[in-house]
Amino acid sequence: MDDVYKSTPKTLFDKIWDSHVVLENDDGTSLIYIDMHLTHEVTSWTGFEYLRDTGKLVRRTDKTLAVPDHSIPTINQAEGINDPIAREQVEALIKNTEDFKIPYIPLLDIRQGIVHVIGPEQGVTQPGSTLVCGDSHTATHGAFGCLAFGIGSSEVGHVLATQTLIQRRPKNMKIEIHGKAGAGITGKDIILSVIGQIGTAGGTGHVIEYVGQSINDLSMEGRMTLCNMTIEGGARAGLIAPDEKTFEYLKNKNYAPNSDHWEKAKDFWKSLRTDEGAKYDKIVSLDAKNLAPQVTWGTSPENVAPVTGHVPDPNQIENNQERNSVSEALEYMDLKPGHPINEIGISRVFIGSCTNSRIEDIRAAAEVAQGQKIANGVSAMVVPGSGLVKKQAEKEGLDKILKEAGFEWREPGCSMCIAMNDDRLAPGERCASTSNRNFKGRQGRGGRTHLVSPAMAAAAAIKGHFVDIRDFMA
Amino acid sequence: MKKFTQLKGTAAAIDKINIDTDQIIPKQYLTAITKAGLGKGLFHDFRYDMNDDELPDFVLNQDPWKNAKILVSGENFGCGSSREHAPWSLNDFGIRCVIAPSFADIFFNNCSKNGILLIALSEKDVNVLMNDAKHPATCSMIVDLLDQTVTRSNSSTIQFTIDASLKYRLLNGLDDIELTLLQSDHIKVFEEKQKLSHPWLYYGESN
Numbered sequence A: 001m002d003d004v005y006k007s008t009p010k011t012l013f014d015k016i017w018d019s020h021v022v023l024e025n026d027d028g029t030s031l032i033y034i035d036m037h038l039t040h041e042v043t044s045w046t047g048f049e050y051l052r053d054t055g056k057l058v059r060r061t062d063k064t065l066a067v068p069d070h071s072i073p074t075i076n077q078a079e080g081i082n083d084p085i086a087r088e089q090v091e092a093l094i095k096n097t098e099d100f101k102i103p104y105i106p107l108l109d110i111r112q113g114i115v116h117v118i119g120p121e122q123g124v125t126q127p128g129s130t131l132v133c134g135d136s137h138t139a140t141h142g143a144f145g146c147l148a149f150g151i152g153s154s155e156v157g158h159v160l161a162t163q164t165l166i167q168r169r170p171k172n173m174k175i176e177i178h179g180k181a182g183a184g185i186t187g188k189d190i191i192l193s194v195i196g197q198i199g200t201a202g203g204t205g206h207v208i209e210y211v212g213q214s215i216n217d218l219s220m221e222g223r224m225t226l227c228n229m230t231i232e233g234g235a236r237a238g239l240i241a242p243d244e245k246t247f248e249y250l251k252n253k254n255y256a257p258n259s260d261h262w263e264k265a266k267d268f269w270k271s272l273r274t275d276e277g278a279k280y281d282k283i284v285s286l287d288a289k290n291l292a293p294q295v296t297w298g299t300s301p302e303n304v305a306p307v308t309g310h311v312p313d314p315n316q317i318e319n320n321q322e323r324n325s326v327s328e329a330l331e332y333m334d335l336k337p338g339h340p341i342n343e344i345g346i347s348r349v350f351i352g353s354c355t356n357s358r359i360e361d362i363r364a365a366a367e368v369a370q371g372q373k374i375a376n377g378v379s380a381m382v383v384p385g386s387g388l389v390k391k392q393a394e395k396e397g398l399d400k401i402l403k404e405a406g407f408e409w410r411e412p413g414c415s416m417c418i419a420m421n422d423d424r425l426a427p428g429e430r431c432a433s434t435s436n437r438n439f440k441g442r443q444g445r446g447g448r449t450h451l452v453s454p455a456m457a458a459a460a461a462i463k464g465h466f467v468d469i470r471d472f473m474a
Numbered sequence B: 001m002k003k004f005t006q007l008k009g010t011a012a013a014i015d016k017i018n019i020d021t022d023q024i025i026p027k028q029y030l031t032a033i034t035k036a037g038l039g040k041g042l043f044h045d046f047r048y049d050m051n052d053d054e055l056p057d058f059v060l061n062q063d064p065w066k067n068a069k070i071l072v073s074g075e076n077f078g079c080g081s082s083r084e085h086a087p088w089s090l091n092d093f094g095i096r097c098v099i100a101p102s103f104a105d106i107f108f109n110n111c112s113k114n115g116i117l118l119i120a121l122s123e124k125d126v127n128v129l130m131n132d133a134k135h136p137a138t139c140s141m142i143v144d145l146l147d148q149t150v151t152r153s154n155s156s157t158i159q160f161t162i163d164a165s166l167k168y169r170l171l172n173g174l175d176d177i178e179l180t181l182l183q184s185d186h187i188k189v190f191e192e193k194q195k196l197s198h199p200w201l202y203y204g205e206s207n
């Protein structure tokens, strides 16, 4: 540490950003070095097309990792991809990774899965590093104190060719979550309530650092869920300072520092904390103590209420545009103002996505499902986030518990989070989903999505309507 | 990248907030590996019914807005996913400028790499242009990037601000990648230094 470093207190974000600036441009943008670039089939092909057209190479194949996840089926993967267009897209990814010599995790590999699940599992998500992916939920990796953000396809090409990005320095935002969250309250409930508070544009232009006891208390899985949905609050990235849980998670992972470097890396990681007196541009505080499980009722993640609450009444909203947007959401969702949240009935349940498909999520669902049966007329599926999650869950017998309760047990992929494959809602179907976006039509045209935690989704499957998981488990 | 200098044409109003990228271009268009034809999918669920027939009520299905080149919309336009299919579909449809009170970050970046100009104006100014765009007699506008003005049909102008470097790149249609490759030496120096201080990040070499 030099003197300047000591005398100017920095946030965690400042530290990572400053140590990755290759050049500062006159116009206030910076050229930022990227330590890891994850790619998948949907957003990478133009990048490769560009390289081919202009005769360029990938600058660092060792800092690039590719996996298919978005458009693949989640049943009978061994039989290949039926949809010819999706197959062509995955085949293009395979060809591109072969031509440009990029490490590729094939569909049937045990390491395959949703790009934001496999990054941490492979240990490419490291504290103090920069990571990008052509996908907005790259924010997930911030759970490790890794500055991670989603980029567009042109930027994918930029990273492939130069291992850098041109970026304007985002602002610092701190979200303090005080108090101890009660039993049954998960990272999902915390982040949904944060978004309810700051709105979907509340974090625009910022990187959010999460601090406070309930953040420290979260497992790495819970932290990933929290950071994952940071993008739903409009921010580019979420960050949580690494601690012993982080180091423990990373130990012995494929790409993690080996024994030659482990101690040195850990010492460095421990320095990744916001300095006393460092300045944030915006601070938001929230108390986790009285937080109830959250359920979204509308078509934007900010349309959220506690399970103990009611669907809001648009007539009580002053702002014109907001009132219209709430009315429109309620119409789309076919909900009446004042309707109790726990009386909303569902017919589909989706447990999966990069938000909630990790082992802890599957365990939470299985705990609820143990010895129960899903309600008549409900169909429910569980889609593990990766082959490794699937294997671990099967080792613990969670698949059996879930199947006995009537849940379908699928193969890893994005599945009904984005409905690019056959997993989708029919028009008018209502779904309790552990994914991250309840946008109109996201899970299938005309489909109605309610975002909840895995335990809340599993309980809804069993009861056929939302229930307060705290009562359910009592 | 296509240059952006001056754009004269019809503006269409989509008077909603939080228009997300799933609404701009839904997932069924994401499996293709070509940009051509994406304009057909622009605002798909607003534009077509379940049988893929055009919905006559939607502005882009009506004259003169069928040929809109400019869009006026509410705050937080482009929120949601990072799909660059959103600007590609706007481009393919022929829309090269969106005016709104605010835009989502990734969408903003994506547009700026595809020669689409995003103009953030005050709520008040947006409302003026929104009203103009709603009526056939006033929906024609001129967007001038050099002067940083939007000229209304009554010849009055509204000034907008834009980042100087973005303006330069749009005006000249410059490709970021080529510009960055000119800095390769600096990138190399950075890597050499980082390899010493953080050797574990050089996965292939020193791990």
Ligand code: SF4
Pocket: A069, A070, A114, A115, A116, A135, A137, A353, A354, A355, A413, A414, A417, A418, A435, A436
């Ligand atoms: S699970 Fe959903 S949000 Fe996550 S990467 Fe896949 S499509 Fe995107």
